[in-house]
Amino acid sequence: MCQNCQKKPVFKLISGESLCKNCFLRYFEKKVRKTIRVHKLIDKKDEIAVAVSGGKDSLTVLDLLCNIYKENKNVRIKALLIDEGIDGYRDASVAHAKKFCKERNIPLEIHSYKKEFGFTLDSVVKGRKPCSVCGVLRRNLLNTHARAMGVKKLATGHNLDDEAQTIIMNQFRKNVEASARLGPLTGIEDHEGFVRRIKPLYFMSEKEIMTYAFLKGIVDDFNECPYNKESYRNQVREMLNQFEELYPGTKHSIVTSFMEVLPLLKQKEKGNGRIKQCQKCGEPSSQDVCQKCIVLQQIKSA
Ligand code: SF4
Numbered sequence: 001m002c003q004n005c006q007k008k009p010v011f012k013l014i015s016g017e018s019l020c021k022n023c024f025l026r027y028f029e030k031k032v033r034k035t036i037r038v039h040k041l042i043d044k045k046d047e048i049a050v051a052v053s054g055g056k057d058s059l060t061v062l063d064l065l066c067n068i069y070k071e072n073k074n075v076r077i078k079a080l081l082i083d084e085g086i087d088g089y090r091d092a093s094v095a096h097a098k099k100f101c102k103e104r105n106i107p108l109e110i111h112s113y114k115k116e117f118g119f120t121l122d123s124v125v126k127g128r129k130p131c132s133v134c135g136v137l138r139r140n141l142l143n144t145h146a147r148a149m150g151v152k153k154l155a156t157g158h159n160l161d162d163e164a165q166t167i168i169m170n171q172f173r174k175n176v177e178a179s180a181r182l183g184p185l186t187g188i189e190d191h192e193g194f195v196r197r198i199k200p201l202y203f204m205s206e207k208e209i210m211t212y213a214f215l216k217g218i219v220d221d222f223n224e225c226p227y228n229k230e231s232y233r234n235q236v237r238e239m240l241n242q243f244e245e246l247y248p249g250t251k252h253s254i255v256t257s258f259m260e261v262l263p264l265l266k267q268k269e270k271g272n273g274r275i276k277q278c279q280k281c282g283e284p285s286s287q288d289v290c291q292k293c294i295v296l297q298q299i300k301s302a
């Protein structure tokens with residue numbers, strides 16, 4: 001029975017507590033509000049773009065932020081979607097995101113690889129790692145379009161599971177600099193060329209978000225990108241899921257212990273990687289030529 005009100009439980013927390021529908025929704029929203037407040041993710045007059053894919057995580061963030069700030073006209077929320085061109089997957093999620101935004105009167109901007117780069121992701125992945133190409137190009141488009149929209153922050157649907165995977169991936173690859181950029185508020189310091197990213201679902205697990213999205217009717221199917229299975233991230237995800245099964249709380253421990261050392265990592269990396277301008281496209285970059293231009297060059301010369 002639900003710990004608080006003795007009704008039928010719908011979710012068991014890692015602490016062992018069981019919660020009914022209403023208590024679970026309250027618990028979830030309270031924890032997200034706390035993340036926003038404690039980590040100072042949103043200022044009083046911020047304009048926010050939410051990076052939506054049409055999936056459960058990003059639409060949950062969009063829904064929550066719209067509800068939290070519905071009485072506050074100084075915080076304005078918009079949605080930004082990048083269509084990579086993934087057959088049999090993206091069309092349905094774009095349609096769902098459009099419907100979702102229309103019903104709630106949220107302005108939505110859509111940009112595609114096809115229009116921006118002249119190709120779809122499907123047409124260039126042969127012989128390449130799809131997620132490496134996709135991640136670099138999407139990051140670039142999200143940043144340039146969020147900047148053009150004039151927003152202060154870009155909210156994403158990254159959750160506790162995603163972050164635990166990224167922390168472990170960075171450790172396995174000895175990428176301390178990338179780890180220093182993590183956290184609920186990403187980046188090390190402000191830079192006019194980068195829109196800082198915020199992750200309101202940072203401490204929410206994938207299971208919690210699935211339950212929340214389902215109970216609130218945010219999504220009714222949980223389709224995955226067909227390329228997901230091929231990724232390095234997916235191997236780390238499966239490994240962590242196995243550990244979580246055997247030792248409940250593993251992912252939570254990875255993220256919370258990481259949060260304790262994160263201020264030291266940010267301090268260490270501060271001022272280290274001077275931001276330059278990409279010699280080809282002028283976008284901010286840690287190298288002479290940015291990753292997007294390197295990927296585009298490789299695709300062009302293949
Ligand atoms: Fe892109 Fe990989 Fe994510 Fe699919 S799973 S949307 S290819 S990053």
Ligand code: ZN
Nearest residue numbers: 278281290293
């Ligand atoms: Zn460039």
